[in-house]
Amino acid sequence: MYRVLVTDHISSRGLDILNSDPEIDLDYQPEIRWEELLEIIQDYHAIITRSRTPVTEELLERADNLKVVGRAGVGVDNVDLEACSRRGILVVNAPGANTVGAAELTIAHLYTVLRRLHLAHESMMNGEWDRKRFMGEELDGKVVGIIGLGNVGSQVAIRCKAAGATVIAYDPYIPREKGDRLGVEIVDTLEELIKRSDIVTLHCPLTEETRGMIGAKEFEMMKDGVYFINCARGGIVDEDAMYEYMKKGKFAGIGLDVFGKEPPDDRIRRIFEFPNISLSPHIGANTYESQDKVAIKIAQQVIAALKGQFVEAAVNAPFTVTEGFENIKAFLLLAERLGSFLTQYAGGNFKELNVEVRGSIAEHIKPITAYVLKGFLEPILDRPVNIINAPFLAKERGINIVESSREEGLVFKDFIKITVSQNGREHVVGGTAFYGQIPKIMLVDGYWIDIDPEGVILMFENKDVPGVIAKIGEILARHNINIAGFRLGRLEKGKIALGALQLDEKVSDAVLEEINEIPEILKAKQIIL
Numbered sequence: 001m002y003r004v005l006v007t008d009h010i011s012s013r014g015l016d017i018l019n020s021d022p023e024i025d026l027d028y029q030p031e032i033r034w035e036e037l038l039e040i041i042q043d044y045h046a047i048i049t050r051s052r053t054p055v056t057e058e059l060l061e062r063a064d065n066l067k068v069v070g071r072a073g074v075g076v077d078n079v080d081l082e083a084c085s086r087r088g089i090l091v092v093n094a095p096g097a098n099t100v101g102a103a104e105l106t107i108a109h110l111y112t113v114l115r116r117l118h119l120a121h122e123s124m125m126n127g128e129w130d131r132k133r134f135m136g137e138e139l140d141g142k143v144v145g146i147i148g149l150g151n152v153g154s155q156v157a158i159r160c161k162a163a164g165a166t167v168i169a170y171d172p173y174i175p176r177e178k179g180d181r182l183g184v185e186i187v188d189t190l191e192e193l194i195k196r197s198d199i200v201t202l203h204c205p206l207t208e209e210t211r212g213m214i215g216a217k218e219f220e221m222m223k224d225g226v227y228f229i230n231c232a233r234g235g236i237v238d239e240d241a242m243y244e245y246m247k248k249g250k251f252a253g254i255g256l257d258v259f260g261k262e263p264p265d266d267r268i269r270r271i272f273e274f275p276n277i278s279l280s281p282h283i284g285a286n287t288y289e290s291q292d293k294v295a296i297k298i299a300q301q302v303i304a305a306l307k308g309q310f311v312e313a314a315v316n317a318p319f320t321v322t323e324g325f326e327n328i329k330a331f332l333l334l335a336e337r338l339g340s341f342l343t344q345y346a347g348g349n350f351k352e353l354n355v356e357v358r359g360s361i362a363e364h365i366k367p368i369t370a371y372v373l374k375g376f377l378e379p380i381l382d383r384p385v386n387i388i389n390a391p392f393l394a395k396e397r398g399i400n401i402v403e404s405s406r407e408e409g410l411v412f413k414d415f416i417k418i419t420v421s422q423n424g425r426e427h428v429v430g431g432t433a434f435y436g437q438i439p440k441i442m443l444v445d446g447y448w449i450d451i452d453p454e455g456v457i458l459m460f461e462n463k464d465v466p467g468v469i470a471k472i473g474e475i476l477a478r479h480n481i482n483i484a485g486f487r488l489g490r491l492e493k494g495k496i497a498l499g500a501l502q503l504d505e506k507v508s509d510a511v512l513e514e515i516n517e518i519p520e521i522l523k524a525k526q527i528i529l
């Protein structure tokens, strides 16, 4: 049974999904206080939040059983992603689900300030009828500058273009073709965007890079009489600088849904002195449609994550889940087992680990490496290791990961090879999955071999002379241990051979010692996969 705590208001459509799953025990506490949350978090396997609940180190320190953080929305700036990753906690969100809500609110703020609708409304409510006071501007013919052409930015672009505006965008992380598709000119610099725009609207996430990205320098470069809209995150803007430029008469209109501090404090509220400002309390995603979609998506993602199934919107996974991911499951299992095999066979104390992926699986090198690291670290660490924290734990242990991939196969069409080296000694393991389904270890150090990567494997190096297998067989038989499979590889007749026995049960240290005492045996080791 998985215990899931929901700490913000989400639509009943998502709650129904969680409630109807027999493996989920749901606790819906949308108004929970922070102190109370700190006290109870240790009982839960998953937490579902919105922007109200920060998922901080302080919370995570107490969250002993937490496996999944579900952000019922897009922005994860309120989640300490690194702290989650270090602890192996998967963070999932619901990209795309509230896009239309956020885009439409942006347009609503934009039209509001262009036509001063909020002021006109207020004057009517005060009993006035003053038509000449409310001259406005049209969106038609304006240059709209969008910062961040992702889901929301794109939808804002489409709507502005439909209204007759010219749309330009600054987004260093998207291909130019995206702009071509939308009929949006992608500009190379923030400066160019800011200088050319009549309207500047923010749609990028709050990250270390974007925090304070719009400050005094940027406001200075904006056209006098610019319209400035922020429905992304308050922290992207230096709100003190915005206040200064507001006083200098820079803006024709400002629309804000988000603030550096929510609810805004008095310092931020100074901006509200500006008459043509349209304000809302972070309600971009607050439409019935968006909230239904967000809640459904986050419920499905959290359930899948808890059950160990693949989730498409994993924010802190060390790789992006792409199409065809389901087809490489056997290779991921192989990768994990190769990593585990290597630690057990050669030891885990290496400073560099090379992962080479060949063939049609080359494009999946990131997840393959994550699984290799999980397998490699699990046998030597006494804390839980998973694909989320494995890269962090490897880094913590000072292991340098070198990845390489090529689409051409080698002996096998698809192949994963891991190499570690220390003090001049190199160890290699490699394998493939036959028909893409059956994982096999095919290479150990220099030897071609064929081992099922599961269960108990007795690996031994021996002098290539007659009778060695019989001697091992005799010892195992005497201790009533059944041999399930046997493979032998050698480089040259009469020199050294490498053997692998697949056993039905573990051998004790005493039995292993007996085997190691056979004169022709150079080294025997038990590996458990």
Ligand SMILES: NC(=O)C1=CN([C@@H]2O[C@H](COP(=O)(O)OP(=O)(O)OC[C@H]3O[C@@H](n4cnc5c(N)ncnc54)[C@H](O)[C@@H]3O)[C@@H](O)[C@H]2O)C=CC1
Residues within 6 Å of the ligand: 074, 075, 076, 095, 096, 098, 099, 102, 147, 148, 149, 150, 151, 152, 153, 170, 171, 172, 173, 174, 203, 204, 205, 206, 209, 210, 231, 232, 233, 257, 258, 282, 283, 284, 285, 286
């Ligand atoms: N007011 C509200 O209720 C809502 C606010 N949001 C905010 O809007 C943001 C955008 O949402 P989506 O479009 O769904 O996310 P998205 O991930 O689809 O798009 C974000 C875009 O910003 C770009 N970007 C990243 N760093 C950048 C930088 N330094 N300069 C310029 N562009 C940069 C990315 O490349 C991406 O294309 C969210 O991160 C969230 O903070 C989103 C939904 C609702």
Ligand SMILES: O=C(O)C(=O)COP(=O)(O)O
Residues within 6 Å of the ligand: 050, 051, 052, 072, 073, 074, 075, 076, 098, 282, 283, 284, 285, 286
């Ligand atoms: O999805 C986002 O990033 C939002 O800003 C929406 O936030 P909310 O879920 O309404 O607290």
